[in-house]
Amino acid sequence: MRLFAKQGYAAVSMRQIAAGVGVQAGALYNYTPDKQSLLFGLMQGHMQDLLTARAARDRPEDPLAQLEDFTRFHIAFHMERADAVFVSYMELRNLDDENFATIESLRRRYEDELEQILRQGVSTGVFSVPDTKIATLALIAMLTGVNTWYRTGGRLSVKEVEAIYWDMVRKAVAP
């Protein structure tokens, strides 16, 4: 995973991967039918971890608290899995059509939860956004953007980053 993140799927050879786990290239084929399945497995595992971790949290009542929970969850989860996030966003084009569709549907399931929170908040007047679908994608893009600059051991803790982004998210969807 670290290798894929640093060099990209296409640029990493099976021999490098094998060396990374201390084995010869041929031995990998006891665990994966081919290289593409390896990538797909990593990405699918990541997306399922995401959905599982998300489902494990108990949802607050009102939309505002739900949005805050989602925001903080998304940031914390993504910050501590930089490599997996990077690969899952960058290597989609290296999946064949079927695998791509699978990953996309997992991603959409995650996005749909945020959109539902926004819709509910809009219907009760606690939020106001021009378009819930686009707002969903905009917020996720903004939150995931934390991975482009955050480095563990920097000047800000996870909680502080959460607070900073939550302030902007809250206001962005405010009436």
Add this chain to the structure above:
Amino acid sequence: MRLFAKQGYAAVSMRQIAAGVGVQAGALYNYTPDKQSLLFGLMQGHMQDLLTARAARDRPEDPLAQLEDFTRFHIAFHMERADAVFVSYMELRNLDDENFATIESLRRRYEDELEQILRQGVSTGVFSVPDTKIATLALIAMLTGVNTWYRTGGRLSVKEVEAIYWDMVRKAVAP
């Protein structure tokens, strides 16, 4: 550029590029010393186009109008150059250290303009953000995210997308 965007730098061969412009692979070496320089040239050209186009606009007076101008400019520019944007964000890791530093400094120059707008607005009280540097990166990530979903010929025009994002940007940095 279209090839790099669709398949990724490492997955595109010089023979494919050559076929794309209707020559043999060897002929490419009359124009580029190697493959890496080709990628670097594309990315550098894109970043310079971005800075040039940005500099060509005359800046409004107050920070709020400047932020709106920046937002609309960023969206419009990025929407109509999806391939170049994609490559410039995805293929950074394929640049060697020197080329990477060059592209990064161009990108930072662009980001710095947004940060200055935010700082000025914060100092005059028209904006309020928890951290101007992070707000800069968050807003750019959010705006650039439009490339993940927008397809030309969709249900929304460029102007409509601009308006939707501007609404969220404006509120996100509001006091």
Add this chain to the structure above:
DNA sequence: GTTTTATCTGAACATATGTTCAGATAGCAT
């Protein structure tokens, strides 16, 4: 102690890669 099972090695395979270069081709000036 022998057989079975699972795993790994190391070499081989066909193919693809980035790059080089001698020579073909063609447009232009003289």
Add this chain to the structure above:
DNA sequence: ATGCTATCTGAACATATGTTCAGATAAAAC
């Protein structure tokens, strides 16, 4: 017509790739 310049071809190069597979290794089962 001749020479000059720029460009392109097509083959060759060394090397790297994903994948396969016969046989080595060793632990588990009997």
